[in-house]
Amino acid sequence: MDKTVPPGAAILLDFIRETEVGKSDRASYDVIYGHNEDKLPKPLTAMTYGEVVDAQKSWTKRFKSSAAGGYQFMRATLIDLANAMPSLRGDQLFEPDLQDRLGYKLLLRRGYAEFIVGKIDQVDFGKRLAQEWASFPVLAATQGDKRLVKRGQSYYAGDGLNKALVRPEKVEAVLKRVLEAARQPHEIEDDAAPPAPIPVPRPEPQRKPVRKSGRFWTWLLTAGGTIVTALKELNLVALDWRVQIAILVVIVGFAVYAITSMPAVREALGLK
Numbered sequence: 406m407d408k409t410v411p412p413g414a415a416i417l418l419d420f421i422r423e424t425e426v427g428k429s430d431r432a433s434y435d436v437i438y439g440h441n442e443d444k445l446p447k448p449l450t451a452m453t454y455g456e457v458v459d460a461q462k463s464w465t466k467r468f469k470s471s472a473a474g475g476y477q478f479m480r481a482t483l484i485d486l487a488n489a490m491p492s493l494r495g496d497q498l499f500e501p502d503l504q505d506r507l508g509y510k511l512l513l514r515r516g517y518a519e520f521i522v523g524k525i526d527q528v529d530f531g532k533r534l535a536q537e538w539a540s541f542p543v544l545a546a547t548q549g550d551k552r553l554v555k556r557g558q559s560y561y562a563g564d565g566l567n568k569a570l571v572r573p574e575k576v577e578a579v580l581k582r583v584l585e586a587a588r589q590p591h592e593i594e595d596d597a598a599p600p601a602p603i604p605v606p607r608p609e610p611q612r613k614p615v616r617k618s619g620r621f622w623t624w625l626l627t628a629g630g631t632i633v634t635a636l637k638e639l640n641l642v643a644l645d646w647r648v649q650i651a652i653l654v655v656i657v658g659f660a661v662y663a664i665t666s667m668p669a670v671r672e673a674l675g676l677k
Contacts, residue, residue, distance in 0.1 A: 406418065406419065406505055407501075407502040407503075407505035407506050407509075409506060409509075410505050410506070410509045411509075411587065412586040412587065412589070413521065413583040413584065413585075413586040413587025413588075414509050414512055414517060414583075414587070415505075416579065416582055416583050416586055417512065417517075417579065417580075417583045418476070418505060418508045418509065418512070420579045421476060421508065421534075421538055421541075422434075422475040422476060422508075424538070424540050424541065424570055424571045425472075425475070425476060425477045425538055425540050425570075426440075426475060426477065429475075431501065433475045434449065434450050434474055434475040434500070434501040434504055435448045435449045435450050435474075436449070436473075436474065436475065436477075437449060437464065437468065437472065437473045437474075438464065438468050438469065438470035438471070438472035438473070438477065439468045439469065439470070441467075441468045444467075445460070449473060449474060449499055450498065450499055450500045450501060451498070452498070452499050453495060453496050453497060453498055453499065454483070454487070454493065454494065454495050454496070454497045454498075454499055454503070455495030455496065456499075457473055457474075457483065457499045458480060458483050458484060458487075458495075461473060461479075461480035461483070462480070464480075465480075469566065470566070473499075474499065474504045475501070475504050475505075475508070476504060476507070476508040476511070476538075477538065478504075478507065482511070483507075486507055486510060486511075489510075490510070511537055514537075515530070515533040515534060515536070515537050516529070516530055516533050517530075520580075520584075521583075521584065521587045521588070527544060527577060527580055528544045528545045530580070531543060531544035531545075531573070531576060531577075531580070532544065532545075532547055532560065534576075535559065535560035535569075536550075536560050539559050539560065539561045539566075539567035539568075540559070540567070540568075540569060540570040540571065541559070541560075541569065541571065541576060542556070542557045542558055542559060542569035542571065542572070542573045542576065543555075543556060543557075543558060543559075543560055543573075544556060544573050544576065544577065547560075549561065549562055549563065550563075550564065551563035551564050556573055557569060557572065557573045
């Protein structure tokens, strides 16, 4: 199936091809009406679009119908599609992917998009499919091409050529699958989880050298000033020298502790 065809439409096109020509494999794209493809000079998929349309001129007389390919395109249908699709060229090979795209175009013409979104119901869409593909049955009694037709009959019943080749219950089951597939969110082509965002590195704060730290000199001068003040105001010089030393050790100890608690000092001293 051509990759441009949506999942729901692909299911329906496979079913149409199997119903119309009796198979859905690669060989189904080479079939012409009445399975007379062995009478052609070369396989249908090896012919160009223009060659197929030219050859179909004689097929109605030879084979009773000009239906060609997996979707049994009539000659008038191919000519009409060529007029409606400027990108379609006569020198393009009538290969499977091209046939799939043309088949999808016919689905759209018959209301596929409206059916998917609920603008037309299953019975209406079923009738439109039966108008495009004679092997499909109508899903409710309706006026056919030649006469009134019952549920399960071909829209073209009574023309002496066509009849429904599949039961209406089967069509309804497939259309249910088509709706389920078409209404699913499209899968992401690459289903891998998206990569986690790369964290933006933050520069570590630059620490000032100890000699440039205001905190270091503040504590150092405070400790020194405290010692001098204590000696002056408390007249510590009159104390026993051992008492003076003890007091000085306590004051200096507090100053050293305060200074060494600074991160820069601890890093400089190799402390953790």
